[in-house]
Amino acid sequence: MTLETWWLYLGAVVLISCTPGPNVLYVTTRSIRFGLGPAFIGVAGCLTALVLMLTGSVAGLSAVLLALPGAFDVLKIAGAAYLVYLGIQVWREPVAEEAPPPSAGASGATLYRDGFLVGISNPKLLVFAAAFFPQFIDPARAWGPQFALMVATFLGVELLFYSIYALTGRKLADRLMHGLWRRWLNRASGAVFMGFGVALLRFKP
Template identity: 50%
Template sequence: MTIHVWWLFAVTVFLLSATPGPNMLHALTRSVHLGFRRAAPAFAGCLSAVFCVLVLSAAGVGTLLAALPRLFDVIRYAGAGYLLWLGVRAWMAPVHDAGEAAVVGPGMTGWGVYRGGFLTGISNPKLLLFAAAFFPQFIDRHAAVAGQFAILIATFVGIESFWLLLYGLGGRKLARLIGTPRMKRLFNRVTGTVFLGFGAVLLRGRS
């Protein structure tokens, strides 16, 4: 893999990661409700999920899922169900004058925040097939494959980290603008609707 190929990969991933999706929306909402510092485990959870998916794709699991449509459908429906649940939970969340929105329970631990981020990231099985089809385009089969996959995965995770932190910082600033219960309720319903939309798109997607 040449430096030119690596740059092409990095630019492509940078633009793709910038596009708002479940991970970025989760980072934004957690930062709004918890504050940037307490939301950090959610960012780590999303990144852990992305890392796991990329490693599985590099190991060829994406090809296995493509060859077994029914298995992929099971994973797809489970992921869509979780996104729909997030949407309903955000939409129905009560709002208080101070403190965290009920989307994030007052007793939620760092592990709970991390787990939510991981489940959000892992609930999109399209990432698995995307990575399985995307990575081989940048791999030189005449060189050591494992090392190239390691570089590509590290690059992907690094870029994803940048955008997650950027969205998280945006959430901290957004929290200052939605201090009233009315604005918080509007924010919860907008984000809930977006999560519901992600889930609906995933349900309608073809395996």
């Protein structure tokens, strides 16, 4: 991969990553609810899932899923169901009159697990990566280093935007953590998670 190609790839990844999705919503809501430290535990789960999804795509899992529509449908339904479930949980989170301490209410294992499940719940990323990566691969060069660079770049950009959204959420936490604001935040976030789940069910490769 030439430097010029990498710059094109970086620009494309920035455009993709700056658009909020389930991962960004999860990180932002955890930052508002629990604080920056717990939010970044969730980020670690999201990034772990992203590495597995990108690696699986390049390794040919996307081709298998496309060849076996039943397998894709199982993953799609499971992922959509989890996002809808998470949306219901967020919608129903209790609203306190006073904001609880930032670290109260969630363990690191739970935050990591939920971040991973949100990240892994979208199998269309497998298909997307299989279509997106080859546009920037130079077939005359070894594909391994190119793939490693592309995955590292993708992860770095994702981490940057997760951090931006987490910091923004934390800045707004005092206003959004209790009372009417919190109730509306819970309902809006829950509705968006459920919307992502429904959209995932409608996706066709």
